[in-house]
Structure formats: structure tokens, C-alpha cells
Amino acid sequence: MAHLDDILPELLLGTVDPSARQAAEQHLAGCEQCRAEVVRLSPGVEGLAALVVPSKPPPGVLARVVAEMEGPGRFARFSEKVAAFFDLTRERTRALLESLSDPDAWMPGPVEGVQLMPVETGPAKSGMLAAFVRLAPGVRFPRHTHHGHEWNLVLEGGFREDSGNEVWPGELLEKESGSAHDFVAIEGPACIAAALIDGVTSFD
Secondary structure, three states, X not given: OOOOOOOXXXXXXXXXOHHHHHXXXXXXXXXXXXXXXXXXXXXXXXXXXXXXXXXXXXXXXXXXXXXXXXXXXXXXXXXXXXXXXXOOOHHHHHHHHHHOOOHHXXXXXXXXXXXXXXXXXOHHHOOOEEEEEEEOOOOEEEEEEEEEEEEEXXXXXXXXXXXXXXXXXXXXXXXXXOOEXXXXXXXXXXXXXXXXXXXXXXXX
């Protein structure tokens, strides 16, 4: 390996990737010239670090960040997608997304660990079965056949179909009439998805 002149500053600043760091450390163990260069550069790097003045975030920042990540407002980024998905107004969509954090808004689903929140769609989706579906981590939604189209828009967590296909937040899964599958909620936060069925579904 050549000498480390080109990456020593980054190495001392801790900005090189782990594999490059490991190779550099192995080189340093056997290269006196590069070790001497590290000793020469270290005071300058330490001086740069001393110039950085720690700043205290404004009051309430942490609480707001946590609320955005875990509170009712965490689904706001999907407002436009959900509004179009169910053909709803922005105001109605916002209220629905906030209600996803309310345990009392959910009803038991077809199997243990699955919950449903029925949705009244707008006129463009009239006649379709619409709901939010919540699956606890590791819970399997039973195998079923679609007699009509089905769409699932994941908002949180994720699920894995029996085919191995995984669907994550912001992704839309469409199943055609005649298709069949089952899926399991991936470990992590509960899987929450918006679901639309144009037709009926039969469980195997």
C-alpha cells in the first residue's frame, strides 16, 4: 500500500469509511514515515476541533423532533398520497392520519394482531372497500385471493409477501384480479398501510 499522504487529514478527522480506515490502520502499524506524519498533523486537527463551539438547541426542539417522529404528525408527509389514494380532501386526510395514533380508532381484524380502521372514500373511489390496516410486527395476514384489484400504500413499518417481495413506507403494491398472496409484518414498528379493494377477497 502507498503512503497515506492523501487521506491522513480525513483519517484524523474520522471521515473515511470503515474499510479504508481499517486498511490505513494496518499500514500505520508498519510504516514509520506515516506515523511521523500523523504526529505532525495531529496538533492542527486538534486545534480545528477546539474551534468548534458547542451550541445548545433552542428549548422544545427535542420534544418537537420526537413528536414528528413518533406522534400523530409523523404521517403528515403522506398527506397528498393518501388524499389521492382515497379521493379525500386535505382536511379529511389530515384528520384521518392523526387518528392513526388513537388506539380507540382501531377495530379487530380477521386474525389476532391485525386491526382495521374503515375509511369512507371520496366519490372517485365510491363502492370500493377502503381501510387502514395495522399489523403488529411478525404477524402474518392470511393467504387470500383477489377477485378484483387491490392496492396497498404503506405508511409505516413494512411487510414481506410470501414471494419475498418487501413493501416499505411510501411504496404502493397493486394486486391484480385472480392473484393470491399472504404477507407478514417485518420486525420493527407496526406495519400501517392504506388499503383499497375494488371487488371482493376470499380467504383460502
